[in-house]
Amino acid sequence: MKIISLVPSYTEILFSLGLDSELIGVTEHCDFPLEAQNIEKIGTFANPDPDKIIDLAPELVCADPALHKQAIAQLRDKGVKVFSPWLQSVKDVLQSMEDLATLSRQQQAVLDVVNPLRERVGRVKEGASGKCRPRVFRVMSDSPVITPGPYSVQYDAIKLAGGTLMPMDDTAYQQVPWEELIRFNPEILLFCGRSKADPKRPRCKGCLSKNPMCQREVDEIITEEWSGVNAVRNNKVYPLSCDVLCRPGVRLIAGIEKLNKYFQGV
Known part of the structure; x- marks a missing residue:
């Protein structure tokens, strides 16, 4: 099956599931694993090129239902099959892997990868059950303050790892007034940045931020x-790198395990 991925996390998933040989196109933002960078590019994550995708004649295109809404409509009008489920939980991510297995007719090989991931999530969830759940806040932007909401995979991942999150509206991401954050008084802060020992990430193509959160250290974000x-x-x-929490791929499971270690003993 000839597959094109418009989403970095799906590119990562397809490689992890052993379906990389069927990938004929990815975006310029699909940078993991390194081998993905050798596959033909069909535009950026935010702006894929539908005409180029159609010219490559894929049998399946993996897309984001919100970001790629217009491209999905164009592709389906041309008879291209599109896989674009809404992912709002870790369960959804694992189910999407199984669904890709069915579509690619590689069920058993894929289940051999997915089932151990599901077991790892189950062990973390069981280990966190009944224990003190620290108040956790994930900072995705500091001006204004934006955090994942209940309709995001990140929110669910933090809950599974044993964190208590701020009550919020049913949205994927939410701007939080400063006074509400202070009232919540988180015991753990997670941010999309880097430690002093980590090299600075290259700026993502198309990023318009003057000072991207992912390139900054704690001292640059946590002010007086x-x-x-x-x-x-x-x-x-x-x-906490966006690679293990923002991208709902296979590395998300390692991210949940890492969070669980942070939450213990608070």
């Missing part, structure tokens, strides 16, 4: 105004 927050006072501020 954060000093009254429990997580800051107790030095419980952790950089």
Whole structure:
């Protein structure tokens, strides 16, 4: 089956499931694993080229239902089969892997990969059950403050790992007023950044931010105004790469396990 992936996480998933030999096109943002960079590019994550996709004659295109809404309509009008489920939980991510197995007719090989991932999630969930659940806040942007909401995979991943999150509206991402964040008083802060030991990430193509969160260290984000927050006072501020939490791929499971270790003993 000839497959094109418009989403970095799906590219990662397809490689992990052993379906990389069927990939004939990916975006310029599909940078993991490194082998993905050798596959023909069909545009960027935000702006794929439908005409180029159609010219490659794929049997399946993996897309994001919100970001690629217009491209999906164009492709389906041309008779191209599109796989674009809404992913709002870790369960959804694992189910999408199984669905790809069915579509690619590689069920058993894929299940051999997916089932151990599901077991790892189950062990973390069981280990977190009945234990004290620290208040956790994920900082995706600091000006304004934006955090994942209940309709996002990140929110679900943090809950599974044993965290208590701020009550929010039913959205994927939400802007949080400063006074509400202070009232919540998180015991752990997670941010899309890097530690001092990590090299600075290259700027993503098309990024318009003057100072991307993913390139910054703790000291550049957690300023004096954060000093009254429990997580800051107790030095419980952790950089967590977008690769293991923002991208709902196979590395998400390792991200959940890492979060669970952070949450223990708070």
